[in-house]
Amino acid sequence: MSPNGRLDVQPWMRDPRTQRMLNALAHDGITARFVGGCVRDALCAKAVVDVDLAIDRPPEAAVKALERARIKVVPTGLKHGTITAVAGGRPYEITTLRRDVQTDGRHAVVAFTDDWRADAARRDFTINAMFGDASGNLWDFFDGRGDLAAGRVRFVGDPAVRIDEDVLRILRFFRFYAWYGQAPVDAAGLAACRAAADKLRNLSAERVRKELLKLLEAADPAGTIETMAASGLFAHWLPEYDGTALLQRVVANERAAAMSDGLRRLAAIIGTAGDATVIGKRLRLSTQESLRLTVMLAIDPVIDVAHGPAMMRRQIYHLGNALYVDRLMRLADSGWREAYRLATTWTPPELPISGGDVLKAGVPAGRRVGALVAAVEGWWIDNDFAADRAACLAELRRRVDLGEGA
Missing domain, CATH: 1.10.3090.10 (cca-adding enzyme, domain 2)
Incomplete structure (x- = not known):
């Protein structure tokens, strides 16, 4: 069947890596066409991430052609007709045209074919069943382009x-x-x-x-x-x-x-x-x-953006930046925007003291060590993380002298 449409030639089609791969296949008489998501997204002006191709020859023929051109080949699904070619660091999934022989609701037994329409007919939706080539030709057997333009998802x-x-x-x-x-x-x-x-x-x-x-x-x-x-x-x-x-x-x-x-x-x-x-x-x-x-499903902590940056930093410190953002995005309060900016720019500092400092202060190993570290940490947080190591050590010394945690 001749092409029945056109699509704009895309930068990824002109990419030297794509051209090198297509030329290697064509050298051995293998017809390769872009298929599925890359064609669909090109037609609706979406960014194309993955470039997949269909070919009219068995996968072993493609492997031979590509390896001759010194293009890396990974046999990702050889028995199903799929290989991955890696040209200049870019992967391309290449699959031989197929027709279903047997299906069971989860897996299919397929046979290879050189019939482009038969391959399109086994695909799920019309918008995923189109083929294109590097010259901008389009093969659209089931009006996928029309469905795409109308916002129809049709089997x-x-x-x-x-x-x-x-x-x-x-x-x-x-x-x-x-x-x-x-x-x-x-x-x-x-x-x-x-x-x-x-x-x-x-x-x-x-x-x-x-x-x-x-x-x-x-x-x-x-x-x-x-x-x-x-x-x-x-x-x-x-x-x-x-x-x-x-x-x-x-x-x-x-x-x-x-x-x-x-x-x-x-x-x-x-x-x-x-x-x-x-x-x-x-x-x-x-x-x-x-x-x-x-x-995200926990009731606590309730994210508090009303009490300003100090409270925001406190909660970011306890939850971590990413988990804080997870809970923050659930807020109806417009104040989340300031909190989000803080969560994506402020890195919580590390507590300037540790249990080793408590031991050096003469406190025997035991539960009191952890209690004193926690107490100094609470004081440090209450002061909005401003105290440096010297100030934290002084606060630790004061609490030790008072017999706190004993």
Whole structure:
């Protein structure tokens, strides 16, 4: 099939590394075209991060061609037709055209093909099923460009059949809608997702976590989240869901701060009774992610921006800058802006004394050592961290002489 459209030639297409790789493949008679996200994002003027390609020959042929050109090749998914080429330090995922032979809702058995339309037909959504080349030619078999322009996220083919092939497509449907869609959501796709909602329990926690956090990082995910909740999609993986009121506040604050954090937004849709440990295990969160979730769901400390910079510094010191920002973004008070500036510019100092100084002051090893360090630390914090080591040692000496902590 001849190309049926055009896209603007992008800087990443002209990149010498891209050209070197394309030339190496073409030298061996391999047709390579850009596919999926890079084509989609180029069409809607979004920044392209990952450049993926499809080829019409088996992966072994591509490996041979690339290695001959001294381009590094990593066999990331050779049996599925995928390799990664690394040209000048930039990775390119290259996948042979495929057609599905068998699917079970989670995994697919595929066969290689040289049929571009057949490969496009097995992809999830029309906006992800387009191919382009370095000359700006576009192959769009299912009007993905039209859907992209209209803000439609539409399955390629029958939505119910496509979901039966891979249940993860339910979450991907909503993730892409959050990022690229405009109301109303595609009715056929939504109905199929609702009908298959119970099948989500068959997915791995890792896949659910990844899709959910990506969805939440969209510019304004609240409406999508509400639709998902109304469709019963959180029943198994996030029964703690408690609405989007706090999410909308967090999104507004993050937008003002030019940031976006999926985990922080996840915490915002979880009710106050949510158990961070239980949720962390269910979604297979990392230790650090579970800690952040625990801090965000905790009742205390209540972030206080009304009492000025000294209180802000006190709380930043106790929580740490990053965890402080996590809780700060949940505030309705406009005073969070000053606190945010402080949290991103001020580094909490280290306490100028330690237990060793207490021992040198003649205090025997034991519980009194820790008590005295804590007392001096409290005094140091109360004085807004202004006291230097000499002043802290003098305060320690005074407390030792008074018999404090004995």
